[in-house]
Each structure stands twice: as C-alpha cells, then as structure tokens.
Amino acid sequence: MPLNNDIVEYLEEKPLTSIFEDFRIIYNASFHDLGDKVFGNPRGQVVSGRPLITLICQLSHHVHRGNFEYSECANLYTRMSSICSWMETTPFDMAPFEPIARLILDHAPDLEVWQSLMQLIDTLQSSIKESDNQSNKLVANSIFRRVGANHRAEKTMEELKKSMRHELSGSVFMNVKGFWKKYFVTPKWSKHCVLLSKEYEARSGEANLKFPQDPVESDVWKWMKAVEDEILNASNDTSSITAIEKKRLSESRYTHAIEATQCHTLAKGQMEGGQTDRQLDYFIKRSDLPNSDRHHWRDVLVVGELTKLPTSAFLDKFLQLCVYMSEVFLAQPLRHFVHGLILFGTQLQLWVFDRSGPYCESIIDVGKSQKKLVHVLAAYMLMSDKEHGIDPNIRYEGDKMIINMKIPGSVEMREFVLDSTPLVFQSAVVSRGTTVYSSVEKSYVVKFSRKICGGTSEVDLLQIAKDVVGMAKLEGWRDLVPISTLRKGLKFTHKMVKNTRPAEQVLTTLVVLSGKSIQVLKSTSKAGSRKRKSESQKDGNAVEPVSKQTRSGIKEIPRSVPVVEISSQSNRMAPSSETTSSADGNLGISPKIQRRSSRLEELRTSQSIGVKRRCQQSVDVNERPKRIHHSSHSVKVATDVVENPVTFPEKNLSHSSISSQSGGLLSLSTSDFIPPGFKIETVKCVEIRKRQQAAVAISPFGKSISEFETPLEVIIGLYDAIKAHRSLLLDANILHRDISVNNVLLKQCEDPKDYGGILIDLDLTILFKEGKPQGKLEAMMGTIQFMALEILQNSFVQPGTVVSHSYRHDLESFFYVLLWICIRFRWPDDKSPHSAFLRKWYSGTAEEIYSNKKIHMKKGIFGDKVMERISPDFENVKYLVWKFWKTLFYKDEKFTTGTAADPDTLYGPIIKAFEKTILCLKS
Incomplete structure (x- = not known):
C-alpha cells in the first residue's frame, strides 16, 4: 500500500541507517550463510532469531519516537511492541522475515524496507492470532482444562x-x-x-x-x-x-x-x-x-x-x-x-x-x-x-468438574457441579493441598484438603455450629483417599531422611569420635537445650523440628516404630579419609571432630521441643499464608551415626531368637548367623501422620475479603465474622484458632443493605465438652502474620510458661486482619507504600516476628508509626482501629496481652466500636 506522507518525511528526517547497520553486524556475527539455510530454520530455534528480535524492537522504538498522529499508523507502535514480546517468548519460524532481511542486507532504500515491514507486521499478527486459536483448542481438548493458571509473581x-x-x-x-x-x-x-x-x-x-x-x-x-x-x-x-x-x-x-x-x-x-x-x-x-x-x-x-x-x-x-x-x-x-x-x-x-x-x-x-x-x-x-495420582471420584465434563457427596439428613449422594477455576489453592507441594471451587451457579463452594484423621472432623463441627449466625453452612461432604493407602507397602525410616536445608541455616551439635565409641556432647537439661536453640536462632539459624507442621510444609514425622537392623561395629569408625554428606554436597571433615546437623539430633532424641520457624514466602491475600502447628508427639531414634548399616534379610530373624533389652539393643539366644563384629540394634521406622483427602461443601458462596468495593463492605464483613466467632464460642463451645484474611468471606451482593460477612474453615478449631478442650490448647496454631503475640511467644519461651490458646488470641488476630487491610489496600494502582512494614509480620523467626509486632503495639509507636500508615480511604475507620487496639492491649494504662475471664469484657467494647464505625460510614 502507498506510504503516508508523514512517514516519508519522518524517514527522510530520521533515516534508518544506524538500525540497519546494527542488524547487518549482528546478522553476520550470528550466521556465516546468507542463503536459504538461515531462513529455513525450523520453529524453536530462538537463538537464531536474535538479530531479527533486535531489529523489530529497534524499529518499534523508532516508531515510538516519531509520535505519529495519522490514522493509518495510530496503533503501529502498539502492534510492533506486542510482536516484540511475542518474539522474545515464543519459538517462531524464520521464513516470514526473509524479505525484509534480504532488503537490509542488500542495502535497499529505507522506504522499500519500510513497506516490507508493514507487510511483515500484518503477516505476523495473523500468525499470532492463529497460534492463539490453536492454543485455545488445545485447552478445550485437555482433560485438565478445568484448572486455572497460577498467578503468582514470577521467580527465578x-x-x-x-x-x-x-x-x-x-x-x-x-x-x-x-x-x-x-x-x-x-x-x-x-x-x-x-x-x-x-x-x-x-x-x-x-x-x-x-x-x-x-x-x-x-x-x-x-x-x-x-x-x-x-x-x-x-x-x-x-x-x-x-x-x-x-x-x-x-x-x-x-x-x-x-x-x-x-x-x-x-x-x-x-x-x-x-x-x-x-x-x-x-x-x-x-x-x-x-x-x-x-x-x-x-x-x-x-x-x-x-x-x-x-x-x-x-x-x-x-x-x-x-x-x-x-x-x-x-x-x-x-x-x-x-x-x-x-x-x-x-x-x-x-x-x-x-x-x-x-x-x-x-x-x-x-x-x-x-x-x-x-x-x-x-x-x-x-x-x-x-x-x-488422578482422583477417579471426580469426573470432568467440558469446563465442569463433578463429584458425588453425602448431604446432611440423608443417606443419598448428591451430585455437586463445580466451576473449573479454583478460587483458592496452595502453592506449596508439601501441604494440606487446600483448594476451593465454586459451584457453577455460585451458590456454594467445595473445599478439598487433607484432613487429620481422628478427633472431631470439620463436618462434625459444622453440624454442631449449624445454628450460629454468620457461620458457613454444611451442604455436603465426602472422604476420599487417605495417605496410608497412597503409601501402603512402603517402609520409611529416619535414616532415609535427606537433609535439604542450606548449610548456613542448619544448627549443629558437636560429635567427638574417639576410638570405637561415639560421644554426643549434649545437655540432659531441657531448659539448656531450649536455650542453645534460642541463642543459635538469634544468629539467624532457624530450624524446624520434625514434629512441627506448616500449612505449606507439613512435616510428616511425628512417631517412630521399632525395626530390627544389624550394623557393623567394626565399620562404625570412619577411616581418616571419610567425608560426611551435607545438604550442599560432599564436604571433607576431620575424623576426630565432626558436626552433625541438629535436624538429626532432633530425630535422635526424645526431646523434640518446638522451636522457631522461618517463614520463607511473602504472603498476600490471594496466596494461602503458612500456618504453623507444634505437635506434642516426641520422636525417639537410635543414636547410631553409621551412614550405610548392613541389613540382613528379615527372614533370617525369628521372634524366638530375639529379646528386648534396655538401651534400645536386642540380644540373641543364638548368634550362629551373626558375623563377628556385628550387633543387632533397634532402629526406628517413620509412621506418616494419618491424613485423608476430603471434600466439604459449604454455603453461602462468598468472595475474598480483598475484593471489597467500599470500606463499609469490609467493616460489616469483619463485624459479622466477630459476632459469629463469639456465638461459635459461647453457644457451640468451639474455638476457631485460625483467624486470617482467608477465613473471612464477604457476601456476594449488589445492594449495600445486603452487605455481610461469613466465618469459614473449622480445620484447626477445638471443641469443648463439659468445659474441657478436646485437644491441646498449647499447640501453636494459626496463620503466622495474624498470630497473637502470646501464641508466637509459645515457640521460644522456657518450658512450663506456654500459654493456652483462648478467644482473646483470636480477637487479636481479627485486629491484625483489620489493620492489615487498612494498610494494604486502597492505594493508587493497588500498591501499598508500606509493604516492607507488613512484611515484618511474617518474615524472620517467630521471635523476630513477635518482637516486631510487640514494638508496633506499644503506646507511642502505634500512634506515630502504625496509624499513620493507614490508607486515606480508611480515615473514618481510624477510630475503630484505635479502640480495638486499646481494648486488647491496654488496661489501666498498662500494656497487657492477657485473657479476661469474662469474654464480653473484650467482645463488648469491640462490637460497639464496629457498630459506631458502621453508622459513621453509612452517613
């Protein structure tokens, strides 16, 4: 087509000489052939296309500098930019580029090259569109097309x-x-x-x-x-x-x-x-x-x-x-x-x-x-x-996924039809795998997760709490495959555990090798052991105990089962050239003094006391934050440090020939088959914590708290959730223990008169029967960035001073949710200038997080350094934030984190502050 006069004038004023010269230099440096071999290269050889990528991008910038306003090329820069992005990320055929490349290599006039460029842009845009259509067709034929793509920020x-x-x-x-x-x-x-x-x-x-x-x-x-x-x-x-x-x-x-x-x-x-x-x-x-x-x-x-x-x-x-x-x-x-x-x-x-x-x-x-x-x-x-590993109980039809589940009050199974894109999913591999889907008609959601077997299930708790206003209602459930079935027939021992933690993150225990004995230098005092861990962690070396769990990294090693194993005593002592394997490779270590990972020390002692954890990932409202939970199960393992013990076939051992002795060793009534220099000892098999994949359907359907449209909507949502929490505790005798931005949903509505909130997720709750908790209140439960100070403190205080989880700690978590929302949202481009401040609530050790939060909650600091970070759109919410803070942390002008005997001592003023703020926002 004929060129516009503005283009002709612009190319005369600013010729393309330098761009074309750069292309010739890069082309000649990349290829030694000017013939068909270059442009006949198949799709996928992106390296071969580097001269072309550079050419198109430089021409795109040249167009941008021209600031054209004529109609024919009004969107030329946008078209060329999209082509540049496509070329840099997608394998492409070289053939369409041959005409323009040959013109440049032959030193053709700028206008002739420009006409070829216009034809190339039309050709490439047509190819890109066709490629996108093929991609959509590929998705339509995929049996897993129901799963949404991941939207996490890119990482290297x-x-x-x-x-x-x-x-x-x-x-x-x-x-x-x-x-x-x-x-x-x-x-x-x-x-x-x-x-x-x-x-x-x-x-x-x-x-x-x-x-x-x-x-x-x-x-x-x-x-x-x-x-x-x-x-x-x-x-x-x-x-x-x-x-x-x-x-x-x-x-x-x-x-x-x-x-x-x-x-x-x-x-x-x-x-x-x-x-x-x-x-x-x-x-x-x-x-x-x-x-x-x-x-x-x-x-x-x-x-x-x-x-x-x-x-x-x-x-x-x-x-x-x-x-x-x-x-x-x-x-x-x-x-x-x-x-x-x-x-x-x-x-x-x-x-x-x-x-x-x-x-x-x-x-x-x-x-x-x-x-x-x-x-x-x-x-x-x-x-x-x-x-x-694909679940046969879930079938797929088009963009829908279908599962049959039990429903309350009936023996019949009901068909639940779900939308293909998950509303919530976990990014970690080792996790409960919590994934939430909505029904096609948006009337309920179904949560899939790996529940802990035994105890009161979430289904039972939802049925107990069915009359609590503001709580999610049970619509259906189904238990799927347990982990014991998936791993049936496999045997796991502690010696099979591979340490993956970086060397600089691993605590060590000194091991002195002397003669044929092994001496582990450790204190018999629990307090002393705890103290050493705390001191080491202050240096930045945080180690998770085997018994601790996180939502995104559940450690499945709570118990041990004894197994008979035969090890060579003569091989216990390594030769002088022995090297000890670490997480980072093979490191040569002196045979006299070695350092053993405290991870192994924890596995080999019965004092598996909870210690601090280090949160590794940033947490946002759309990314399931990590939870931590300290198990009370202790772990006992034989103290043998032989890397490769000799194991005899099990058939050679008979129950009648072996009797148990103290110290974990076994003696034989006959030792005919035991070679000299060998002994029998007890090793421990790992019993994987019993979990089972389960699906639970609840209603009504709600949206994430981050999707609020006005401050009034989110404040009403939190107000309803707090009232539901109070009713859950006082009327149903259930303590939630996991208040976070992910467990409060907002009702889907168009009229502000219908605003409301829903409290969900009873996975970590505890039930009280006759005033007694049906579980460990001392367990460290919750989402770490919203965790109460005393619960955080549980992970590093001296034994005997651990605080039981109470309603007060859940209210404190509600406060952190409110404060987090007011600081995180309602900024230009949805980018809070205070992300680094919020990061202090979930990055570092538990003790560091505790210290940061406690400082932020102190009088003076809170008013000057925290309140000022609240978004201007939440100006009318500042009274609520201040009243909530003062009710929780200050009594008679003294800082406190204690729990009042009467729950309404805290619930009352907080609920009244919400009601006052809601009236203000409505007016």
Whole structure:
C-alpha cells in the first residue's frame, strides 16, 4: 500500500541507517550463510532469531519516537511492541522475515524496507492470532482444562530452588523400601513391561535402539523416543498377526495398550500455565491430546530430568525436579501424587511426589543393560489415571468438574457441579493441598484438603455450629483417599531422611569420635537445650523440628516404630579419609571432630521441643499464608551415626531368637548367623501422620475479603465474622484458632443493605465438652502474620510458661486482619507504600516476628508509626482501629496481652466500636 506522507518525511528526517547497520553486524556475527539455510530454520530455534528480535524492537522504538498522529499508523507502535514480546517468548519460524532481511542486507532504500515491514507486521499478527486459536483448542481438548493458571509473581529458578530447600526440609526420603514392588511389579500390566523389556533386549543391537555411549541429553532423548516408537507403540499394532497369535498376545499382555507419549520442549515458552517459562527435559502426557509443540502443565503425567552430570550433582537436579513438580501441583491441585525420574548419565533415580513429600527408589544402574529403564518407560505409559495420582471420584465434563457427596439428613449422594477455576489453592507441594471451587451457579463452594484423621472432623463441627449466625453452612461432604493407602507397602525410616536445608541455616551439635565409641556432647537439661536453640536462632539459624507442621510444609514425622537392623561395629569408625554428606554436597571433615546437623539430633532424641520457624514466602491475600502447628508427639531414634548399616534379610530373624533389652539393643539366644563384629540394634521406622483427602461443601458462596468495593463492605464483613466467632464460642463451645484474611468471606451482593460477612474453615478449631478442650490448647496454631503475640511467644519461651490458646488470641488476630487491610489496600494502582512494614509480620523467626509486632503495639509507636500508615480511604475507620487496639492491649494504662475471664469484657467494647464505625460510614 502507498506510504503516508508523514512517514516519508519522518524517514527522510530520521533515516534508518544506524538500525540497519546494527542488524547487518549482528546478522553476520550470528550466521556465516546468507542463503536459504538461515531462513529455513525450523520453529524453536530462538537463538537464531536474535538479530531479527533486535531489529523489530529497534524499529518499534523508532516508531515510538516519531509520535505519529495519522490514522493509518495510530496503533503501529502498539502492534510492533506486542510482536516484540511475542518474539522474545515464543519459538517462531524464520521464513516470514526473509524479505525484509534480504532488503537490509542488500542495502535497499529505507522506504522499500519500510513497506516490507508493514507487510511483515500484518503477516505476523495473523500468525499470532492463529497460534492463539490453536492454543485455545488445545485447552478445550485437555482433560485438565478445568484448572486455572497460577498467578503468582514470577521467580527465578534459583529463587524457587531455595524456597524448595526449606519447604521440603525433613520430608524427603531416599532408598525407600518396597518402592519398586509397589509401583512397577504389583500392577497387572507389569508382565507386559517385562515382555517389552525382553523385546528391547533382543533388539538392542539395532542402530537406533543402542543406548548412547556418551549419554548427553539430546542423544538419550532420541533413544527414548526410538524405544517408544519401535518397541512400546509397536506392541499396540496387531494388524499383521494371526487370530491365534492375537489370542496368545492378549492372554500374555492383558491387552494393555500404550495410551501416553513422551515429550520434551526445545525452548522456553512451550509449556503454558506455569509460574515462569520453563524448558522441560522430559515429560509424559496423554497420546490422545492434539499433536502440538505447545503443552500445558495440566496435561503432564510424569516429569523427568535428563543430565550427563554424575550423581554428585544430585541436589541441584533434585531441586529442579521439585520446581517442576510444583508446577504440576499448581496446575493440577487435586492430584494425589506425581511420578518423576532423574537420569544422571546411566544412573536412574525414580521418584514419587505427594502432599507429604517426595520419596525415591535406590539408584538403578542402566549402563550395561537398559531393561529396567525400558520397563519404567513402559510402566509410565501403561499406568491408569488412578495410578498416576488422578482422583477417579471426580469426573470432568467440558469446563465442569463433578463429584458425588453425602448431604446432611440423608443417606443419598448428591451430585455437586463445580466451576473449573479454583478460587483458592496452595502453592506449596508439601501441604494440606487446600483448594476451593465454586459451584457453577455460585451458590456454594467445595473445599478439598487433607484432613487429620481422628478427633472431631470439620463436618462434625459444622453440624454442631449449624445454628450460629454468620457461620458457613454444611451442604455436603465426602472422604476420599487417605495417605496410608497412597503409601501402603512402603517402609520409611529416619535414616532415609535427606537433609535439604542450606548449610548456613542448619544448627549443629558437636560429635567427638574417639576410638570405637561415639560421644554426643549434649545437655540432659531441657531448659539448656531450649536455650542453645534460642541463642543459635538469634544468629539467624532457624530450624524446624520434625514434629512441627506448616500449612505449606507439613512435616510428616511425628512417631517412630521399632525395626530390627544389624550394623557393623567394626565399620562404625570412619577411616581418616571419610567425608560426611551435607545438604550442599560432599564436604571433607576431620575424623576426630565432626558436626552433625541438629535436624538429626532432633530425630535422635526424645526431646523434640518446638522451636522457631522461618517463614520463607511473602504472603498476600490471594496466596494461602503458612500456618504453623507444634505437635506434642516426641520422636525417639537410635543414636547410631553409621551412614550405610548392613541389613540382613528379615527372614533370617525369628521372634524366638530375639529379646528386648534396655538401651534400645536386642540380644540373641543364638548368634550362629551373626558375623563377628556385628550387633543387632533397634532402629526406628517413620509412621506418616494419618491424613485423608476430603471434600466439604459449604454455603453461602462468598468472595475474598480483598475484593471489597467500599470500606463499609469490609467493616460489616469483619463485624459479622466477630459476632459469629463469639456465638461459635459461647453457644457451640468451639474455638476457631485460625483467624486470617482467608477465613473471612464477604457476601456476594449488589445492594449495600445486603452487605455481610461469613466465618469459614473449622480445620484447626477445638471443641469443648463439659468445659474441657478436646485437644491441646498449647499447640501453636494459626496463620503466622495474624498470630497473637502470646501464641508466637509459645515457640521460644522456657518450658512450663506456654500459654493456652483462648478467644482473646483470636480477637487479636481479627485486629491484625483489620489493620492489615487498612494498610494494604486502597492505594493508587493497588500498591501499598508500606509493604516492607507488613512484611515484618511474617518474615524472620517467630521471635523476630513477635518482637516486631510487640514494638508496633506499644503506646507511642502505634500512634506515630502504625496509624499513620493507614490508607486515606480508611480515615473514618481510624477510630475503630484505635479502640480495638486499646481494648486488647491496654488496661489501666498498662500494656497487657492477657485473657479476661469474662469474654464480653473484650467482645463488648469491640462490637460497639464496629457498630459506631458502621453508622459513621453509612452517613
């Protein structure tokens, strides 16, 4: 088309010479060929496109400087900017760029190049639109399209790895017994895998089926695809065999068909729905999905990491696999577990990740024979949805997910139809996996989470509280799979625990090795032990005890079960060249004096006293904040520090030959089979805390407290929640114990006269019967940034001074919610200038958080440093904030955090202050 006169004049005034010269320099530096080989490069070679990306971006800036106002090019800069962003994040074909590139390389006039640029923009925009349509079609065909994408702020891979090291601390198990049998031998299709691996062995000499001698990632990937095409998929083709052979094949292979396929990505941007763009080495998805170079995390069945590096690079590659697993659980929040693998050259490591943590099989050497590796690949592609951790009780129709649940007052099951996008989900892998969906008609919500088995369930509590005004009402429930079923047949011991916490974050206990004895230098005083932990943590070294749980990192190691194990006494003492493994790799340590992680010390003593935790993630209203809970269960483990004890087969031991003795050791009535230098001792198996996936439907449907439209709406919502909390305590004898921004919903309404709030989530509540709590009131429960001072203090005070959780602490949490809302929201662009101030309420150790909060609540500081941070839109709420603060923290002008015997001593003034503020806002 003819060029506009303004364009002609602008190009004459500001020619494109420098831009074109830059392109020629970059092009010639990148390529040595000016012919078809460059522009014939396939999609995915983004590196090859760097000269073109630079060219289009520079031309875009040139247009922006022109400040054109004519109609034809009014949106030219916007169009070019979007194309630049697309080129930088998406693999693209080089061919459309050939005309403009050749013109520049041939020194064509600026106007001629500009005309070619206009044609290129039209062509690229058409391609982008077509690509988006294909992407939408891919989502429409995905069985997991119901899951919404993650909206967390982007983080680098290293930041995510660091976060994983803390999140998984204490929950990673290696060399788990029973792993291979459970996942690869017991299933019916395992015989089919054996046949396929034998078939591979017979054909392994063929050129394309030879395992590469130099196992670089690309060659190993080609070998894996060749195995799939030549061996695995070939087993599905029975068109060329006789009826008798088909019958024999059916009987021997159970007619199992390969219904999945191996995939990998060539560049970042090909995996959709993740926290950031990832280039994934290896994954498996369904073979019936559209064949495309674009994939989605919601379709991933298995995740793998391929590397030529040796197993000494384990930690880095394991953490990378953890990040990928996090992406899977974010895109598939109802997934029970996910299979994974890491291939270090010829060393294969098989993993399973569930909500209690990752665990793996012992290393498998596939260098000499790849039969087991072929067996594994076949198994992954033969597994059913259930064997891949996908819940069979939930079915999917279009964009809806459907589950049948029990309903109150009936034995019949009711069908609950839910919207595909979760309202709430947890970002952590090791967590309760709390995920909330709304009904299609927006009349109720269904919460999926891993409840603690035993005690009073949330369903029971909701039924008890059915008459409490302002509380959510029970609509339905269903118990799904328990963790004991998912891990049935597996054996976990404390020696299998892998320390992932960074070295600088680990407390240490001095161990002196002398002769053939091992002496652990530790105090027998509980107070002394607590004191040392506190002092170390003041230096920034916070260690979570095994018994402590967090919402986003539940440590599943509360109990121990004894197991007989035989260890070599002669091997107890390491030679002078011995090295001790740490979380960061292999470190050479003197044989005379070693330092052992306090994580092991905690596991090996019965004094598992709760200590401080360090919160690792920023918490916002749309991200489930971490909760902490100190378990009262103690842990006892044998004090042996031998890395690799010799274990005899269990069949060699008889109950009649073994009798228990004090000190955890066992004596034998006959020792014929015990070699000299060995002894029998008691080791401890880990009993995983009993949890069960459950679904609970409640009504009415509400919106997040962060979605309020006016200060009046959010104040009325909190007012209703506090009244519901009072009624829950006084009328239903239930103490909530987890007040946070996530557990107060606002009613959906258009008329301000219908504003209201709903108190939800009775997971951590405690029931009182005849005035006695049905649980531990001293347990550290709640969401840390809204946690009361005395509850925070429980984690680091001396034994015997722990404070019981009371209604007063929940009211204090309500106060922090109110204050947080007033400081966090109603700022320009929704960006509070006081984020760093709020971060002090959840970052650091519990003692640091306690100190920060306590200082903020003191007279003078609160008025001058806290009240002034409240958003101007909440000016009329300042009286409520001040009255709430004074009622909680000051009595007779003295600072206090104590609990009044009469609840209405606190409830009364606070409720009246809310009512006064509501009248003011309405006027």
